[in-house]
Structures are given as C-alpha cells and as structure tokens.
Amino acid sequence: MASRAATTLFDAGIIADRWVVDYCSGGRGDDVLCAAGPSDPAWRAVFEELATLGGDMLDHARERAQRQAAEIGTGFRIVGEGEERPWPLSPVPLLIGSDEWRGIEKGVAQRATLMEAVLADLYGDATLVEAGHLPAALVTGSPFFLRPLSHLVPPGGSHLQFVAMDLCRSPGGEWRVLADHLRAPAGAGYALENRLAMARTLGGLQGRLNVERHAPFFAAFREGLAERCRRADPRIALLTPGRLNPSYAEQAHLARYLGFLLVEGPDLAVLDDQLYVRTIAGLKRIDGLWQRLDPRMIDPLALDSHSAIGVPGLIDAMSAGNVVLANAPGVGLMEAPAFAAYLPALAEQLLGETLSLPSVATWWCGNDAGRAEVEARLGDLLIAPAFGPHPLGLPDGAVLGQALTEESRAALLADLARRPQDYVGQEVASLSTMPVVAGDRLEPRPFTLRVFAARAADGGWAVLPGGFARIGEHPDPRAAVMGQGMWSADVCIHGSDPVAPVSLLPSGDSTQLRRNPGTLPSRVADNLFWLGRYLERGEAQLAVLRVLLGHSISADTGAALEAGTVERLVGLVAAAGAAPAPATFRRAELQQLARTALEDESGWSSIRAINAQARGIGAISRDRLSADMIQLLDAPFPTKGSLLDKAGTLQRRYSALAGLSAEHMARTDAWRFHDLGRRIERAVATIRWVRAFGGADATADDLSTLLDLANSQISYRQRYLTGLARVPVLDLVTLDSFNPRAIAFQIGKAAAHLNKLPLLSDDGLAEPQQEGARELAAMIVTARATTIGEPLLQDLDLKLARLSRSIARRYFLQGAEPLRAAGMTLA
Template sequence: MDELGGIETDERAPPSARSGGAMPFNPVAGYRPLAGNHDELFDATGTVRPHWRTLVSALSALGAAGMRGRFADADRYLRDTGVFYRVYGSSGSSERPWRLSHIPLVIPEEEWQTIEAGLVQRAELCEAVLTDLYGSQRLIADGSLPARIVAANPEFQRPFVNTAPQGGRHIHVYAADLGRGPDGRWWVLGDRTQGPSGLGFALENRLAMRRATPEITRALNVRQLAGFFQELRDGLSRRSRLSPPRVGLLTPGPFNQLYFEHAFLARYLGIALIEGGDLTVRGETAYVRTVAGLKPIDVLYRRLDGSYLDPLELDPGSQIGVPGLVSAIRAQNLALANSGGSGLMEARAMMAFMPALARTVLGEDLLLPNIATWWCGDEVARAEALASAETRVFARAFGQALPGSPGDGFSIGAIAPDGRNMARELETRGSEWTAQEVVQLSSLPVLTENGLDPRPFILRVFLTRGTNGWVVMPGGFCRVSDGTDARAISIQDGALSADVWISSRTPERPISLISSPGDEQVRRAPAILPTRAAENLYWLGRYMERAEQAMRLLRAHLTRALGLAEVDDPLLPELARRLEFFGIEDAEAPDAFSSGVGAILAAARMAASSIRDRLSPDAWQLVNETASWVASTRDDGSRPDLTLAHIENGLRQLAGFAGLAAENMSRLIGWRFMQTGRRLERAIATAGNAAIFAGEKAPEGALDLLLELTDSLMTYRQRYSVSVSRTTVLDLVLLDHNNPRSLAYQTEQARKHIEEFP
C-alpha cells in the first residue's frame, strides 16, 4: 500500500486517491493531528472518520485549485455582504472583516442527538434556577446555593425579584459553549442565558458555504437552519398580545461590536431594529417613537446587557437604556427575550453547582457534564483547588469569559502573572475566585497556505422555545483558534469561525422563512419606522446626493485646470469657492477626491450602517464599497487624469445606488424620507450653482458650466441652438418641471413626498 504524508491510503484516503493514473489531489495529505488531543478529522489510528469521508472525497474531486477557488467564493460572498465584527483598541474602534475557516465541523446525526438531549436538559435547569432565584429562593434557603453566589453577582438584578416575566419564562434563547476533551466527550464550558451572540454569524457562515459548495452540502444531507429561525421568529410573535404582533430587537446601537449581527437578524426575522432612544414608557406601557407618533410594542428580543436596560432602576449611568422600562416589565406589559437578570446563570461560579442543582431541581444527573469548577468561597473546594494549583485555572468568580480567555484575572498555578500569591488571595477573598481544570480542546482542520493544519475550537450551540418545547439549531457557531496550543487557555475569543454541518441520513424538505402556517393575512400597512431610522434615511439621501454634487464640481475644476476643456481660467476661482462649500479646500491636492468626497461618503456610510436592517444587501454593498473605494484612491498628485477617471467611476456607482433606490425600494415612508433628503440636497446645490454661474457678472463660459453641473447640457442642445442665453438656461435649470435636474422638479417632488408623511 502507498503512503501519502504518513497516512496509509486504501480506505483511509478519499476514493479518488486510490484510482490509477496521475497522482490525484489528496486534501488530507500531510495533516498531523495534535499529539494527545482528540481530532475531529482523524481517529486514533490515523483513519479519516466515517462521517468526514464524503467531504474529503468531494474536496479531492475538486482538486487543489478548485477547492481554493470555491473557498475564495465563500470569502467573496462575506466581503460583498459586508459581514464585519467591530474591534476596540487603544486607538478606537474599527470594523474587522469576518474571517471564515473554510473546513466545516462535521457532526453525525447520532452524536448530535446526544448533544441535543443534554442541552435541552441544561436549558430547563437554567430556567428552573432563574425562576427560583427571582422568586421563592428556595435553593438559597435549603443551602443548595450559597447566598453570596447570588447576592454578589452583578447580574443579579434586584428590581426583577418577585417579578414574573410576561409569559412565565425567563429564557427564550439559550446557548452553551462546548468543548471536546481528549476522551472524545463533549463538555459544557459556559452557559449563555442573557443574549447569546453568534446566531447571525452562524447563519452567514452557512450562506457562504452553501453558495461555495452546494453539491457537497447536498451530498452530506446537511440539516438546514431555516426551521430554527422560523421557530425563533414565531416564538417571539406568540408572546405578543398585539394584533398584528409588534416585536423588536433591542440593540445597543451601531458602535456595538455585534451590531452587524443585530441588523442582520432583525432583517432576516422581519422584526424592527430598536435602540433605546427609539423607546419611551408612558403609563407602564412601552412605545416606539415613530414618524406616525407613538406606537405600542410589547416584545423585545434583547441584545442589550441587562444592567443597561433602565437607568432609573438599574445602572444610573446607562445612556442606551429606557427610563421606566422595568415598570413596563413589572406590569406585564412588556416581554423581554431573555428576561432582565437572566445573565445571572452565566457567572463562572455557577458552574461549580450545576451538577448538584441538576439532581436537586430535576432529579437527574447532567447528560452533558460541565468543566470541573471549584468555587473558592467554600473552604473544602478552596483547599482542593490549591492542592492541585499547577493544573488549575484561577479566575474571577463572576466573570463570564470562557476558561483561558484573556481578562478576569486568569492565571494557572499558585503565582499569578502579575506576581500575586494565589493562596494568599484565596484565603482573603476566596468568594471572588473560582478554579477550573485546564481543558485540552479537540482540533479541527483549518486550511492554511501549507495545507490543512489542526486548530483547537469551541462550539456554541443555540436553543429557542418552540411550540412544543425547546428547539435546538441543527448547527452552531464554531470559533477556531489561530494557534496550535490545544488548551482552552490559548483561545482568545476565536480568530476564525467555521460552519457546523449536522450530517443526516436522509435529505430534508426545503424550509423557507418567508411564510409560516397560519400567517396568510395580506397586509399592506407599513411596518413601524422609528424616528431615528427616518432621520438616517433622510441623511443618507442627502449625503449620497452631496457626494455626487461634489464629484461634478471637482470634475469640472480638474478638467479646466488641466486645460482639457475650452473654458477660460476665470471659472477656476468660482469653482474653488463652490468646492469649499462641500469641504474641499484645495481641489488640486492629491487627496481632494479621497479625503474630500471620501468624508461625505463616510458620513453616508455611517447613516446607512445605522439602518442596515432597512437596506437591501445590494444597497448596503454599494454604499459601503463606494465609500471604501473612494477613501482608498489617494495618489501622489502626479496624475490628475487618474483622479478624473476615479470621479467618472464614482459617479457611475452613485447612479447605481440611485437606480436601486428608484427601482427596488418599496414606496413606503422610509423611501420617501430618503428621497426627500436627496431632492432637498439637489435643490440646494442647484440654487447655489445658479446663483454663482448664472449671475449677471458671471465669467464667460459660466452658463455652459451650469448646464454641465446639472447634467442638462444635452437637453439644452436638443431644445435650443448651440449658443446659450441666460434666460433659456435659467428656465431649464430652475423652472422646467420636465427636467429631473431642475430646481422646480426637486421642490415639486419633495412636496409630494412630504404630503405623504404621517
């Protein structure tokens, strides 16, 4: 038998690798699992695991170039869609493009059923514990939980004590972070009960992989995700008492690191994206400030940390919450998914008590064990942790990060990285610390420049409440480390993410989120439009038009400065003064286009980013790409003709956005706000240009320039002779209702839009 990279072929390599002829492509050649750790691709004998063979064979059939080409398609989709994660550093925040690990995590259906059962049990346990701690607190009274575990936890929010959530359930969306140990068993590393993140990114990963490898996902009968999101949406709607249901996703806003996901989920689920400033509470009822006045809302899918919800009763420094929101919850007029204070279960110290709580509350042992945890406020547990300190991770008791993640005072061994003696620290402040075992995580193949390399990973799995109980998303959000250290201590929030494929024995019926059984009522009434969204739509229209006007002025100036047009120089000072009005102080500077026009488009992108749930992917892509491209075109100034070419290209891109808005956007109030902004901005520019270039003392050639700036030169020449007169030019540019560039046309269209405002 041949050997390929130290791994015998035959049944252990893909079928195509055993055929005769030229040496076939073997994607797993040279792959070396991490010593002493479970590997997802290979078993202990170096054999490709059965549930991976179809994928390996399919990649082999693609060939090396074909495989990388497919994965490049997935990257292109994510880039074109504008998927990003906001990162913060000492210099501020920036948007980091999403990095996809192209090899998915493949889990057979039989193994997945075990994970499902364990997580359903754990979700029920978390729900039961939250119900007790915010109710009778029997678990504290009988000693099942130390009072300090609850009272000292910053996520224990006293305003919600003895306040039953509307609908009677605290958790609507639950998630657990899982790791697989060297023995192949899955372990729970952390519970996510507040507002689990990653759902939107998991869905985007799936969309990217399905687009790149559709035949491979079909061959593996990869289970679909749409059914889960249908249950999530329908479950939120069922909690509403309004008709039709009025549901919103509560987000901290566009500067949050997960804002892309919030906007994407709101658009995908068909619910409103709501910021705290969009809401007000009147008479213990929550309302959305809309352009049509206050509209009641009674369900919020919460992606805002609980302490920020209400500055009156929770964190008084919160500027993103809603004063009085807790009173609406207390009056049962508002349902939060998940409830306020549900983040209590995420504390690391709670992990130490989960096995015993399962037996006390459910009368069962945990089906999925969690990582061994000791709360150092207990004398016996503290002594046990210190006895094996060199193999323990010490961290803050009420932190929520995964084992080994940065922060929360993490250290391994008796001496902390900052020099503190952990034994002395635990003796004096033991209740503030936990100890956890160091986990050796399983590894997943990652495609690098050199081929496939093993990388440790953590899997996040999501559950939502369906009609008949918990529904587990058949997939997940897999975070893959950049490094090869297979201990959890090396994972730093995941440098990459991978799709998760649950391979089924039989194909599934296609599921669509567009329709649900029983949702057959035709509705043409517009959805709620918060005043904040209307304002951003208005300014998006203005900024996009302003960018076009600035480009036309800059093109006219550069054309004349280069001597490419038969126009005298006296126009240049007037053009320069008009450009200053648009923030461009030196039209011939190398960065006049990239910085001057770029600043206007950056403002347009900021407005668009705040309403991503209301823009189509194509519209957002045009705004984002145009802004990014213009900002990147700075040159050394030696080739002004290149700047002119850039301007022509930029004008075409802006025309593309205008076409999308004209042909693809529904004629609802949001569209009218954007068009009103565009019309007013064009009217201001046209009036300003006419005042300067059609004045009685305007330089020679100014009338031609005015026609050029208003894109009316061809219309004028078709209607009049080649020579121009002030009267006819002003009539065409200012008064002609049939000219879509005239001032009269702008005011008429703006009036029509404004008349349709609520």
C-alpha cells in the same frame, strides 16, 4: 484535454482522497476527521466539494468562502475599534453525525431547563438558599443579581427565551460546557451567515449529506416569543446598543431575517406602562423585545441611573405584563463561573436527573472545601474570576496556574486569602482538533462549539442544529490558550434521513396578505433622509471638482475656462468648507485645492469626509439597505490614478448608488425619506450654482459650466440649436419640471412625497411640512425665467432650509419627548 476548471467529480474524489491521506499521515491528524477514518463518506464529500470548487488549490476554496461571507455582509468589531473587520470563515465545516448530535441537543435542553428553574427560585422565594443548596453569598454577592427584580414574574412566566452555550469536545469524544451565555447571547446570526456562505461555496454538500437546516429553529424562536405576547399579532423588536457594539452586524442580519424591528433605546418610550416605538406615524406598540443590552443599562429608572442607552420605565412595562423581554434582566446571575460548581447537585435536586452535558470541573473558592482544592492544585488549574469582573489577584483575567510567576502567584494567594469568593479554579480542558486550511494545506486546529436554544411556542426548548465553531490560531489544544479563536466554521449536522427544504417563510396560502410595508421608526427615517442628502452633497461637490479638473487643470483638455468662471468654481469649493481658497489660480494651486476637496482627512468637508458620513449611516441601516448598497458605501476610497481618474471612479459609484435607490428600493415611506433628502439637497446645490453662474453678467463659460454642473448639456443642445443664451439656460435648470436636474423637478417630487407620508392630525388641514412644500411649488410655478435673480434664489434657499427643519420637527426624534403632537395616534 479537460482543464482544471472542468474537474469532474471523479477527479475531485482523487484529489479529496489525497488531501485526507496526506493530512492523516505523519502524525498531523486530528480527533474528528482522522478518528472517523480516511474513507468516511461524509468527510470525503466535503473535500470532493472543495476540490470541485477549486481543483487541487485549497487556498482558492478559502478565498471563495471568505468572499461569500463578505458579500453577505458578515462582519464584527473588536471592542475599542471603530471599523468592522470581515468575518473569518473557514471553508471546511465541522461535521457532527445526527446520532451524536441528539445527545448534545438533549443536554442543551436539559441545562436550559435547569437554569430556568434556578432563576425562578432565586428571583422568587429563594428556597434553594434557605435550604442550604446554594450559599447566599453566591447570589447576593454577584454583580449580576438584580435585587429590584426580586419577585417579579416575567410575562409568560419564563426568564429565559434564548440561550447560548460554549461546548468543548475532548480528544476522547466527550462533550462538556465551557461557558453559558444568558444576558445577551451573541452568535446565532453568525451561525446563520456561515450557513448562507457555505451554501454558496459548497452548494452540493447540503443535499449529499442531508444537512439539517437552521430555518425551523429561528421559526420556533419567533413563534415562541410571539406566543408569550398578549396580542395575537404582536409587534416584536430587537433592541441593539448601536453600531459600535461588537456584534451589531449580526444583530442587523437577525432583525432582517426574523422580521423584527431593529431599534435603539431612544427609539422607544414607555407611556402608561406600555412600551412604544417612536415612528413617523406616531407611537406604535411593542409587545416583545429581544434585547441585546447589558441588563443593568436597560432601564435607568429601575436599575443603573447613569444609562443613556436604556428605556426609562421598561421594567414597569414588563412588570405590568405588557412587554415580553428575551431574556429577562437578571438572568446573567447564572452565567457566573462560580455557579458551575453547583449545577450537578442542583440538577439532582430540581430535575431528579444527572447532567448529561456537564460543565468543565469547577471549584468555587467561596467555600472552604473549594478553596482548599484550588490552593492544593494551583499549578494544575485555570484560575478565573468567579463572577466576571477581574479581582485584584487577576488583573488580566483568567490565567493558567502553571504560568504564574513567583510574584503574581504571591499576589494571587494574598488576595485569595482576603476575598476567596472572587475566585474559581477550573480544570484545564483539552480540546479536539479539526482540519483547517492553512496556506495551501490542511492543518489540525483546536475548536469550541457555540450552540443555541430557544423556547418554542409549546414552552419546550428548540436547539439550533449546529451553531458555529471557533477555531484556534495555534495547535495548542488547551481551551485556556485558545481564547476566542481566530476563525469560524459552519457546523453541519448530517444523517441518513432526507431533510425537507424548510424555509423560515410560511406558505403563501397560510399567510395573511399585506401591502403595508410595516413600521418605520423615526430614527431610521432620519438616517435615510440624511443618507440621501450626504450622497447628493458628495455628488454635487464632485461635479464642481470635475468641471474644474476637466477644464482648468488637466493638460489634455485644450483651452481652460476664463478666470472669472474659475474664480466662481473655486468660491463654491471654499464656501462648502471643502478646501481653503488658494492665493492664486496657478495650475499647481488649483491641483492642491482639488486634492484637498477630494480626499483630505484633516478636518475639511472633503468628499472623503462626506462619504464617511454616508458610510456611517449605512453601517447603522443594514436592516434597511440592500447588500449591494452597503458594499458600495463601504467601498474604499479610490487611491490609484490621477485626480480626474479618482473623480470618475467616485462618480460611477454615486451613479450606482442612485440607481440602486431608484430601481431596487420598494416605494415605501423609507424610500420616500431617502429620496426627500436627495431632492432637497439637489435643489439646494442647483440654487447655489445658478446664483454663481446665472447672473445678468453671465459669460458663455459661466452658462456652459452651469449646464455641466446640472448635467443638462445634452438636453439644452437638443432643445436649442442657436448656442448658449442666459434665459433658456435658466429656464432649463430652474423652472423646467420635466428636467430631472431642475429645481422645479426637485420641489415637485418633495411635495409629492410629503403628500404621501402619514399625517399625525385628523383635522384634514395641511401640516407645516406640506405647507412649506406647497409654498415652494407656488413660487416656482409663478416664476418666469426672465425674472430669475438673487432675491428669488435667496428666498428659495431659505424656504428649502425651513422645509428641512419642518420635516425633522414632524418626523424625526426630538430629544426624549414621547409625543410630538397632541393628536398623535397610539397603535
């Protein structure tokens, strides 16, 4: 008998038919699936794929889609929250036929063309205002109008390179625009990640429905941006506000996918009107910048002087034609809802065409006719801020007129009389609904669609086939009630014509081969170096706790360590700031010490706190680390089992992270900095252990503990059969360059890395960081195990700290200085 797991396509078809019939019956249907008809082959294919995936259990399909999104690393952050949330992905995509999509595509390109023409005029000669087609107050009264950029023609002549629009579909099938996004359009990365997750979940759907692919759009955007740069082979970066930005995960994914550098404001410097990124090899020229900052924050010299995330002089570099910004600062002027009231007339004036994708009907209260219309229909409209900031009459933002209380209505009308230009009235749009999985059944929910357009190399607009859908939590179909939505869905544009399997990557025959791994910004090198140090620091502290737990606390391990050894273990924990030293070494107090050092969150430098530091670095290094490594860094702290069980779980996690960095990271400069951090931290930890347990009066328990901490018990036993002796133990963990846990091995690896990293001078002499590593290596080579004592160990410790500072001084960012060496090469 066939099991449910072996469901055939025929069985899946029966299940799919039942789902659709049940969904569309009893008045629970929607305007998309049910309007197409229960026998529509495209929708039937979707539910056949879902049934093939999870049998007749819809909740299984939802869990599978959510798991795929999590594995890709899709996440987002609510403003004000520190932790990312998982991206909510529905397993049911929105289907749009190619014929219907062509109309949407045309309307999006037309609208983008119109906005470019309006922006060129308003930041140029302002003939639209002079001729009376636009009120002057609509332009100069907007907080998004950047007067310092007036008459500045962007490099390439275009203000807009990438735009997004929120669309709604009425129950009758008409598409309209709810909002335009021009300043820092977000969401294209989520559309890409939705598609990747759905391709893994419903793998057969793309071929069955001839779903149009996303790769050609992103290729067109990349080529269009490169075309407007001055150099034939430009260096392009994505400028992010940082990891606390709500869409940072999306930005990191896009940078990785497009091959752009992911940079923050402090990574960049302007010198002689040219933009550079600070790298470990000096300043490297940036030709194009896809910026995701609030434009007012982008240059503290030209715009907001309080900005700490911008790049001083960036507007000068743009004005000189040396850097292309996507999008140019100031384009947010056209985002204002008040502009929607004038777009139909502007389309006729500038394009000689009617808008094929109109906005939701809008009235600006800054003119008498618009204000009179809004006041007369107040109960039927959505009342919203005209420019974005909340006016006094709308303290909580846009509100349905019919939802106003008597008091709030009076306050709104009073402020409307004082400052009518701050308000717009908009028609309350009614949204189409689509099927979503709610529990174990399908339910209709309202949706909006975010679409994207990018300027291609030929100057025309390429439109991403699909975008992503936002789905409301409640059945209420009014757009104002839906808000931002609770779920997202992939949007599949399908048709009868086969779709070529296009990839963003060009063919090997047409690509210039490279073995240069690319540019490594100094900030990224700094992060990877300290990621290595934190991971080694956590593992070293865990080693101390595991020895303490395994030999002195656990009831199942036989004889405990002698008191002196336990005291030294406790001293290591306390000296690291992981936990306060207990008054006595009774079992209960040692357990509390271990618990605090392992999982305390109140301020001690516990392993949990160290892991949180590593996790924070991982969060801002998504474009440099594998998804597996990010998942391990993000894994929750273990909470089940005994302290020894939790320690074992953490040790396996540390080992997995070490294995990924050793075997899965390419041997680039990025890997070298990560491994440098590991080597320096491991050497420091081993010195600390030798100083504690390798003294002249070391006992057998001390030496055994030292071997345990250095993970060298097996090596020692294979080499020496006569039992523990101090000099052989010291030689193995200190001077043996073949032991990967020995101090000598760490110093040798560090010196090798520093010899491979780029130098910033041309005199052929060793730089300070190389000199420091060579001095350490000479000390180790000339040392003898019989003479290892406190003076040598203390000197090694001090010189390792000096080496770490030399590395930071040479390669990492030092405040705002643009140059760190007189001989630094600009490229």
